[in-house]
Amino acid sequence: MMGPKKARTIRNQLKAALAQKGGDPIQWLENRIRQLEKQRKPGANETKVLQALCRVLKHGKRPKPRRTRTRMTSS
Amino acid sequence: MPERQPRPISAAERRARQARVARIARRFGFVGRVEYRHVYSRTGGAQYGLGPTPDRDLMIVYAEAFERDADPDDFSLEAILAHERGHQVIARHPWLAPRVAGTISSVSEEILASIIGAIISEAGDDHDLLLAKATVELLERGEQREVATQLIARLKNHLERLL
Numbered sequence: 001m002m003g004p005k006k007a008r009t010i011r012n013q014l015k016a017a018l019a020q021k022g023g024d025p026i027q028w029l030e031n032r033i034r035q036l037e038k039q040r041k042p043g044a045n046e047t048k049v050l051q052a053l054c055r056v057l058k059h060g061k062r063p064k065p066r067r068t069r070t071r072m073t074s075s
Numbered sequence: 076m077p078e079r080q081p082r083p084i085s086a087a088e089r090r091a092r093q094a095r096v097a098r099i100a101r102r103f104g105f106v107g108r109v110e111y112r113h114v115y116s117r118t119g120g121a122q123y124g125l126g127p128t129p130d131r132d133l134m135i136v137y138a139e140a141f142e143r144d145a146d147p148d149d150f151s152l153e154a155i156l157a158h159e160r161g162h163q164v165i166a167r168h169p170w171l172a173p174r175v176a177g178t179i180s181s182v183s184e185e186i187l188a189s190i191i192g193a194i195i196s197e198a199g200d201d202h203d204l205l206l207a208k209a210t211v212e213l214l215e216r217g218e219q220r221e222v223a224t225q226l227i228a229r230l231k232n233h234l235e236r237l238l
Contacts (some may be wrong), residue, residue, distance in 0.1 A: 002119035008148040017214040046228035
């Protein structure tokens with residue numbers, strides 16, 4: 001089950017959890033990405049995960065979906 | 076006290092919702108029956124039910140999934156269904172299922188379902204948010220941020236190879 005936690009809450013919790021010792025969570029993610037890129041570990045998927053988390057913290061809301069109307073057709 | 080109910084919708088809208096959830100579930104590879112129920116649940120919007128055989132598995136999608144989808148601050152319908160398909164993969168994958176059945180906690184299963192959901196999601200936002208959900212669940216269990224992100228990456232690597 002997806003659970004009732006909104007995406008906004010997830011984003012806020014992620015921000016708080018990554019901001020250990022009062023640091024900036026985005027800065028921490030970016031520093032870690034740089035660190036991993038320097039190490040160039042083979043198959044290291046962690047950079048991609050960190051980039052995804054970074055986008056979540058930077059972007060905020062997703063675009064509102066288009067409302068789709070139900071069309072009735074008569075035959 | 077009466078439970079809160081979703082606003083009534085027409086029969087045509089109900090059919091459109093049913094068709095949409097079935098289409099999305101199939102796109103993610105879901106096998107079995109997909110049902111839309113115009114009631115509120117306490118599931119977050121959808122639920123996976125394990126049947127006696129894969130073709131008798133069930134995905135039930137509830138009214139709040141559509142309300143969440145309309146809220147730009149919340150998960151999309153696609154993300155919610157991708158997560159549920161994740162549960163089916165955990166239960167049905169020939170390599171994965173026997174290794175996790177009865178051996179992992181419900182929180183761990185939720186984490187795996189979100190990672191699988193992220194892998195099968197096509198949209199970037201859904202992928203990213205499902206990974207964030209999995210990471211937060213690990214962090215809530217007391218993992219250090221370095222350990223949590225490493226673990227999510229490792230699990231994602233393994234699961235990508237399996238799927």
